[in-house]
Amino acid sequence: MDAERTQRLTEVFRAVFNQHDLELREDLTAADVAGWDSMNHVNLIIQIEQAFEIRFSNEEVNSFAKVGDLIACIDQKLA
Amino acid sequence: MDFLIDPKFWAFVIGVYLLLQLEPPFRATLWFGLINGGVLLFLLGLPTGLSLYALAALLWLGIRYAVRLQLRRVVFVIAAGVFFAGLFVLHKLNLQHSPLVEYVQRLAPGSAVFVLSTLLAVSFSYVALRLVDMVRLVMYEGTSLLDPISMVGYLVPFHMLVSGPICPYKEHLLLDARKKTWPTFSHLLRAVSVITTGLFYKLVIAECMRIYAYGLEGPMTVETWAQSAYFLVYLYFDFAGYSLVALGIGRLCGVPTPRNFYAPLLASTVTDFWTRWHASLGSFVRRNIFTPLQLTLMRRTRGRGNAAIGLFTLIVSFLFVALWHHLGWSVLLWGLAMGVLMAMEKTARDYFLRRRWAHWRSVRWGYRIVGPVYVFAVISGGLLLIAREML
Incomplete structure (x- = not known):
């Protein structure tokens, strides 16, 4: 993922989880971010869909185990 | 229980294990x-x-x-x-x-x-x-x-x-997609350990609890909160025992079988409890009801009103869980109450996170110590509400 996309994704994460110093890593999981529960997960997905103008399937939404999976999926959709 | 004490069943398990080793x-x-x-x-x-x-x-x-x-x-x-x-x-x-x-x-x-x-x-x-x-x-x-x-x-x-x-x-x-590999001795030992733990939960702990409280053939009744608490512990060992036996056989034979219990009685919130108790049902509800419904509704509102949508999807999900267990008014009420309680927990948690109170040591300790007591009281209280209709 290029720097511009990474920055955009980081901003989405910071806004959804209300953590202005949050830094994204590929191995970051829901357990590492306070407030990343199943309800906020869907909220995060919606914000990402709007920011990148893409759409995830239900199965993709359920399959993201870490930020790296999310990045790979976004890259694939924007390729 | 009949299956678990039937030698034929265990002979089948060994037979299936051996046959699955063939290519x-x-x-x-x-x-x-x-x-x-x-x-x-x-x-x-x-x-x-x-x-x-x-x-x-x-x-x-x-x-x-x-x-x-x-x-x-x-x-x-x-x-x-x-x-x-x-x-x-x-x-x-x-x-x-x-x-x-x-x-x-x-x-x-x-x-x-x-x-x-x-x-x-x-x-x-x-x-x-x-x-x-x-x-x-x-x-x-x-x-x-x-x-x-x-x-x-x-x-x-x-x-x-x-x-x-x-x-x-x-x-x-x-x-x-799995590559065929021969099972190692430690793999076999781990699978057998899971099976025997499950059998111990079910045939020793749960059965002793049942016979002690209700007699050999007596009906199970829950009339008071204390009886409900006892029944909850019994239910855990009974259900977790069965699930462990299934998990162990699955691991032995290499057939995908999810883990169903993650020490639920140590959970600190009701929400946490339902991710640890019958975890595969929780995961099913998340995959098939909660996420698709919330996604659809939030896409329609373009992300607005997410708190109300979250509350609605939680309640719908728990109403499904309640109805799947039993068709009755008290069970329906129980499902509704669980959904509302989880939504309240979510609101409280978000508030604590926003105020940054969640990082205080006293809050963390309170969460760890008081949490499991609160969860046990709520879950056993809920069980008391539905036991008369379900047992």
Whole structure:
């Protein structure tokens, strides 16, 4: 993922989880971010869909185990 | 429990384990489906086993037809929904013992009786939930459909007959992608350790608790909060015991079988409790109800009103869990209360996070110590509400 996309994704994460110093890593999981529960997960997905103008399937939404999976999926959709 | 103390069942387990070590000339899901089919015919009896396969073949045809005619998806989903809702109500109202069904049985003794009883069993059980998971993936996500024999291997695996976990369809398909390796001694030992732990939970702890409180054949009754708390602990060892046995057999044979319990009695919130207790049902609800419903509603509102949508989806999800367990007013009320309580916990948690109180040491310790006591009180209190109707 290029720097511009990474920055955009980081901003989405910071806004959804209300953590202005949050830094994204590929191995970051829901357990590492306070407030990343199943309800906020869907909220995060919606914000990402709007920011990148893409759409995830239900199965993709359920399959993201870490930020790296999310990045790979976004890259694939924007390729 | 009958299965667990039946030497025939354990002989089958060893047989299945040995047969699965062979390398068949076809897919692993089909190989397991064939072996599983043989075991089911023995365990359930020939008529019930055969009617199960007849039903599976019909279902397979129906799903294939619906996939081909993509425009008729809505019709298919409505028909399937009405079919399942009908069976569900039939089962929950205990209509399999009604005069109507007895009349049908007198009219058509033989195979029709077995089809009817199989239908009623499927409507209630974990089999129905696995079927929903499979149909959703095949219809909406383009996942491949297994043949009828492999399909029964996924829907009714012999080791999850009693009260099995709900394995996601996608995980079962991974069986075909796995590279065949010979099991090591430590792998066998770990699987046997899980099975024996499950047997100890079920046959020693849960049975001792049951006999001590209710006698050898006495009915289980819950009248007070203390009895409810006792029953909750009993229920944990009983259900977790069964689930561990299934998990151990699954690991032994290399058949995907999810873990169902993650020390739920140590949970600090009710929300946490429901991710640890019967985790595969929670995961099913998240995959098939909670996430799709919340996604659809939030896309429609373009992300606005997420708190209200979250509350709504939580309540709908728990109402489903409640109804799946039993059809009754107190159970419905219990499901509603659990959904509202979880929404309140979510609001409180978000508030603590916003204020940055969640990082305080006193809050963290309070959460760890008071949390499990609060959860135990709430869950056993809820059990008291529904026990009279369910037991």
